[in-house]
Amino acid sequence: xxxxxxxxxxxxxxxxxxxxxxxxxxxxxxxxxxxxxxxxxxxxxxxxxxxxxxxxxxxxxxxxxxxxxxxxxxxxxxxxxxxxxxxxxxxxxxxxxxxxxxxxxxxxxxxxxxxxxxxxxxxxxxxxxxxxxxxxxxxxxxxxxxxxxxxxxxxxxxxxxxxxxxxxxxxxxxxxxxxxxxxxxxxxxxxxxxxxxxxxxxxxxxxxxxxxxxxxxxxxxxxxxxxxxxxxxxxxxxxxxxxxxxxxxxxxxxxxxxxxxxxxxxxxxxxx
Amino acid sequence: xxxxxxxxxxxxxxxxxxxxxxxxxxxxxxxxxxxxxxxxxxxxxxxxxxxxxxxxxxxxxxxxxxxxxxxxxxxxxxxxxxxxxxxxxxxxxxxxxxxxxxxxxxxxxxxxxxxxxxxxxxxxxxxxxxxxxxxxxxxxxxxxxxxxxxxxxxxxxxxxxxxxxxxxxxxxxxxxxxxxxxxxxxxxxxxxxxxxxxxxxxxxxxxxx
Numbered sequence: 392x393x394x395x396x397x398x399x400x401x402x403x404x405x406x407x408x409x410x411x412x413x414x415x416x417x418x419x420x421x422x423x424x425x426x427x428x429x430x431x432x433x434x435x436x437x438x439x440x441x442x443x444x445x446x447x448x449x450x451x452x453x454x455x456x457x458x459x460x461x462x463x464x465x466x467x468x469x470x471x472x473x474x475x476x477x478x479x480x481x482x483x484x485x486x487x488x489x490x491x492x493x494x495x496x497x498x499x500x501x502x503x504x505x506x507x508x509x510x511x512x513x514x515x516x517x518x519x520x521x522x523x524x525x526x527x528x529x530x531x532x533x534x535x536x537x538x539x540x541x542x543x544x545x546x547x548x549x550x551x552x553x554x555x556x557x558x559x560x561x562x563x564x565x566x567x568x569x570x571x572x573x574x575x576x577x578x579x580x581x582x583x584x585x586x587x588x589x590x591x592x593x594x595x596x597x598x599x600x601x602x603x604x605x606x607x608x609x610x611x612x613x614x615x616x617x618x619x620x621x622x623x624x625x626x627x628x629x630x631x632x633x634x635x636x637x638x639x640x641x642x643x644x645x646x647x648x649x650x651x652x653x654x655x656x657x658x659x660x661x662x663x
Numbered sequence: 664x665x666x667x668x669x670x671x672x673x674x675x676x677x678x679x680x681x682x683x684x685x686x687x688x689x690x691x692x693x694x695x696x697x698x699x700x701x702x703x704x705x706x707x708x709x710x711x712x713x714x715x716x717x718x719x720x721x722x723x724x725x726x727x728x729x730x731x732x733x734x735x736x737x738x739x740x741x742x743x744x745x746x747x748x749x750x751x752x753x754x755x756x757x758x759x760x761x762x763x764x765x766x767x768x769x770x771x772x773x774x775x776x777x778x779x780x781x782x783x784x785x786x787x788x789x790x791x792x793x794x795x796x797x798x799x800x801x802x803x804x805x806x807x808x809x810x811x812x813x814x815x816x817x818x819x820x821x822x823x824x825x826x827x828x829x830x831x832x833x834x835x836x837x838x839x840x841x842x843x844x845x846x847x848x849x850x851x852x853x854x855x856x857x858x859x860x861x862x863x864x865x866x867x868x869x870x871x872x
Contacts, residue, residue: 400784407783421813424824453771486771489754489763518706522699540755595811602836603843618811641814643779648805650787655801658791 396657403650410642419638428605429622432590432612436469436563443562444476444552448577449487455569455594456490461620461633462592464494466565469627471503475562476549480514480535482523483572488515488539508547513539520572524580527556558586563611567592574601578609592620669866677858717742803830 439445447466451459470477479495481487495513499505514535517523526534531553538544553560564587568574574591582589588611593601595616604610614623617640620633676698682688683695721735729735745762752759792798809815810827856862 403784403787404780407780421817423813424816453768454775518703522703599835600839602831603840606836637813641812644808644812645814647783647786650783651790654787655792
């Protein structure tokens with residue numbers, strides 16, 4: 392039994408890989424029940440007034456896109472279905488807008504017929520969040536200057552709808568967060584002062600430390616991790632990567648639990 | 664003046680930003696606007712400095728034929744090659760974007776995907792019920808982990824969700840509230856010390872006064 396404590400880690404990795412691959416080919420099809428938090432987030436965004444303008448800020452890079460990209464796509468579908476005007480961009484996370492751009496073009500332009508500069512705009516990534524946010528609160532076009540394609544942003548009609556970030560012009564901010572700066576910086580510099588509701592998509596690792604903000608109402612809603620993304624996809628009726636990955640998540644969780652139990656059986660039965 | 668100069672700059676900048684953020688007149692006058700622009704410039708300069716520093720370090724490795732010096736050449740070729748491509752094409756350029764989407768992004772995702780295997784191995788080796796507290800921690804971790812995956816619902820029905828939500832929404836939240844309050848107060852105290860010149864580590868001093 393003591394040998395259970397000394398299993399070669401290569402065997403552990405091999406078992407994990409085999410199980411992962413098997414589940415990909417033979418999915419379990421476990422149902423995903425929607426949590427109250429995800430439902431609240433969905434309802435909040437769904438019930439914004441018609442013709443609202445929302446800012447979607449993908450504050451992440453390639454490392455976190457596995458969890459956050461499905462959320463971004465789901466939010467994009469939801470906003471497009473409701474015909475909201477959409478402004479996409481961030482500060483200090485240079486990869487975010489570049490990773491999202493293909494999906495934005497495919498969903499907004501091709502599937503929903505959104506017109507760039509009229510119905511939506513991408514302002515890319517700006518340096519230094521605190522500086523950008525402080526400027527955008529009084530002069531959004533001045534804070535951005537150029538769009539994703541380095542064109543002067545003032546030439547686009549949609550910019551006239553958002554002279555500055557305030558509750559008068561922006562109905563909600565949807566922030567996908569994986570570090571600093573992130574949703575907390577949006578809250579501190581933008582949402583807390585303006586009163587604009589903040590909806591957050593968060594990686595599972597950071598969900599525990601964001602719970603106080605959800606409980607206090609500072610976050611109007613939160614999509615928590617890959618499971619939250621899967622729940623959100625089921626709510627909008629679009630099966631994306633998050634829903635497809637839930638079986639893998641389940642199996643890996645079970646495998647980790649099994650490893651922990653095996654290791655502890657070996658530990659408890661060892662000769663002292 | 665070597666130490667007093669930076670300290671005076673720090674204090675003056677902090678006062679300007681404070682006045683700008685907390686007083687109506689400060690916002691009306693836009694006192695911090697030039698500072699904000701200089702801050703953005705300094706960020707760009709820091710990036711360039713990083714470039715120069717990396718080049719200097721890796722060039723030394725190549726000159727001395729340090730173990731793994733070939734990888735230093737690879738780093739510099741990739742770094743300068745991508746820089747030149749980016750300057751020529753901007754981020755919308757076809758080759759620049761292709762490298763970004765098809766090489767850089769998958770590489771970054773791969774690094775993070777490896778974490779999953781490290782966690783499975785670490786869970787097996789490190790999570791031991793050595794004490795009562797460790798046992799409680801372990802049980803909580805198991806409940807939260809399984810509760811967040813659909814398998815938890817399949818095994819325990821609604822119980823896993825209930826326990827997982829209670830642990831996250833009550834126990835964890837209380838703990839994190841305390842931590843964040845403490846961190847915020849500590850950060851405020853440190854900022855005050857820096858503004859008053861009591862903390863000198865950031866200007867090459869020997870620490871605190």
